[in-house]
Amino acid sequence: DAKTTQPPSMDCAEGRAANLPCNHSTISGNEYVYWYRQIHSQGPQYIIHGLKNNETNEMASLIITEDRKSSTLILPHATLRDTAVYYCIVRQEGAQKLVFGQGTRLTINP
């Protein structure tokens, strides 16, 4: 699985959009970009995934660059409950395991 690089920490004001970047320059054609988050003392939670098109669901939007070497997770209106560690994971289709990196610790400030 391709390696991902994320900033170790970010801050965002409550109510603003939180934009979390991820670099995955060695991603291959059959690898998807996944995002999970882990709120303190809880298990990881799936957020969204995509291959090359931008994706949106009730939790977030995922923007993948045309060359697929980087992506951005967008939480459109961050709340205090969005404070968590966010993991960007590259994973082959059909692969069972998730390989977690260090993630980005996102703090939403009131």
Add this chain to the structure above:
Amino acid sequence: DTAVSQTPKYLVTQMGNDKSIKCEQNLGHDTMYWYKQDSKKFLKIMFSYNNKELIINETVPNRFSPKSPDKAHLNLHINSLELGDSAVYFCASSQVTANEQFFGPGTRLTVL
């Protein structure tokens, strides 16, 4: 309502003891996993079972023995516990063809 449940939530024990952690999922999934999150917060897969068959074993010491009595359960038995086994252990489940894994709340194991 709980999708993936683990027991116990906390486990404190002495070095050398044998202990088990239980995991159950009521989502009808065919694949279950154990992950370990160490003190530095690195989260790493240990095992994966599909329909009670071991699929992934990530070079985990053989003191760790997963057991899957049925598709809904994946238990983790640990023999001769060591200090380095102290961690939070997460169980997860998914359909083998699905993209999303559902994680349990974790079991915090402390070995003294």
